[in-house]
Amino acid sequence: AQSVSQHNHHVILSEAASLELGCNYSYGGTVNLFWYVQYPGQHLQLLLKYFSGDPLVKGIKGFEAEFIKSKFSFNLRKPSVQWSDTAEYFCAVNGKGGGNKLTFGTGTQLKVEL
Amino acid sequence: EPEVTQTPSHQVTQMGQEVILRCVPISNHLYFYWYRQILGQKVEFLVSFYNNEISEKSEIFDDQFSVERPDGSNFTLKIRSTKLEDSAMYFCASSAVRGNYGYTFGSGTRLTVV
Numbered sequence: 001a002q003s004v005s006q007h008n009h010h011v012i013l014s015e016a017a018s019l020e021l022g023c024n025y026s027y028g029g030t031v032n033l034f035w036y037v038q039y040p041g042q043h044l045q046l047l048l049k050y051f052s053g054d055p056l057v058k059g060i061k062g063f064e065a066e067f068i069k070s071k072f073s074f075n076l077r078k079p080s081v082q083w084s085d086t087a088e089y090f091c092a093v094n095g096k097g098g099g100n101k102l103t104f105g106t107g108t109q110l111k112v113e114l
Numbered sequence: 115e116p117e118v119t120q121t122p123s124h125q126v127t128q129m130g131q132e133v134i135l136r137c138v139p140i141s142n143h144l145y146f147y148w149y150r151q152i153l154g155q156k157v158e159f160l161v162s163f164y165n166n167e168i169s170e171k172s173e174i175f176d177d178q179f180s181v182e183r184p185d186g187s188n189f190t191l192k193i194r195s196t197k198l199e200d201s202a203m204y205f206c207a208s209s210a211v212r213g214n215y216g217y218t219f220g221s222g223t224r225l226t227v228v
Contacts, residue, residue, distance in 0.1 A: 036219075043118075043221035044157070044205065090157060100145065101170055102217070104157040 002027040002095040006105035013081050013112050021076040021108050023065075023091030033074040034092040034102065035065055044090065050074065061085070086112045116140040120206050120220035127196055127227055135191045135223045137206030146189045147207040147217060148181065150174070157205065163189065196227045 003026045013019060025031060035047040048059025055067040065076045074091060091105040119138040127133050139146050148160040161171040163181055180192045189208075193200055203224050207217035 044207075044219040046217075092157075100162055101147070101159040101172070102149075102157075103159065104149075106156040 002031070002093050002103045004091050004093050004103055004105035006089075006091055006108050008108045009106065010109045011111070013110070015083055015112055015114055016080050017112075019076070019078040019081045019085070019110070021089055021091075021110070023074045023076065023105060024072050025074065025091075025093040026072065027093060027095040030096040032094045032096065033065075033067060034094070035059065035063070035074075035076050036090045036092060036104075037087045038090065038107075039087045047076070047089075081110075081112050083112045083114055086110060116218070118206055118208055118218050118220035120204075120223050122223060123221065124224045125226070127225070129198055129227055130195050133193050133196055133225060135193075135204050135206075135225070137189045137191070137208075137220055138187055139189055139206065139208030140210075140218055141187070143208035143210050143218075145169075145209045145211070146181075146183070147209075148191045149205045149207065149219075150202040151205065151222075152199075152202040160191070160204075193225075196225075198227050201225060201227045 005024045007022045033050040036044045037047050038044050047063050048057050050057045050067045058064045063078050065074050067074050088107045088109050090107045092102040094102050121136045146163040149157050151157045159172050161175045162169045178194050183189050203222045205222045206220040209217045
């Protein structure tokens with residue numbers, strides 16, 4: 001079975017601070033990895049995804065994530081956050097051979113203060 | 115950008131009543147999904163649907179739940195006899211290919227069972 005852990009449940013940053021949100025997954029085989037963002041009152045939006053190739057993946061709005069296979073991690077980063085990045089961030093995994101469902105982490109609520 | 119549309123955005127129902135949550139997936143998508151998020155908890159997979167049949171379902175998706183695509187455009191989730199614990203945000207999603215490539219989510223229906 002596949003599972004995802006997000007260790008930071010609430011993060012508060014000042015504008016221009018750097019961001020790193022942790023994500024670890026558990027699955028015995030090859031995985032596809034995703035980060036989704038949910039702005040207040042809105043739907044889940046795909047930030048970025050990793051399937052194969054370069055483990056450093058760049059997404060929308062200046063976000064990037066690095067897949068480290070040896071650590072089963074897929075941490076999300078942004079060098080300089082903005083107030084508009086206030087949202088909830090979800091890491092998700094789809095294990096190849098595990099059907100086509102996504103397994104989500106519990107989410108990290110990010111608040112960026114001016 | 116194409117959207118997945120969900121109606122209603124909020125539904126309140128009495129325990130034991132039947133509810134139908136409606137979704138209009140993106141028109142050329144072939145795979146359809148329902149997820150739910152109980153307040154404060156992670157987003158959980160309920161069911162996937164392809165070629166007019168369920169392709170995968172979770173243990174949450176018991177006999178009280180059903181899905182159908184009655185007219186080739188709508189994709190509905192029915193809960194036959196709602197329980198208090200069914201209160202959650204229900205998200206519909208669709209994808210052009212198997213979900214490995216990332217879904218497009220709707221904005222959700224908040225179901226409150228009283």
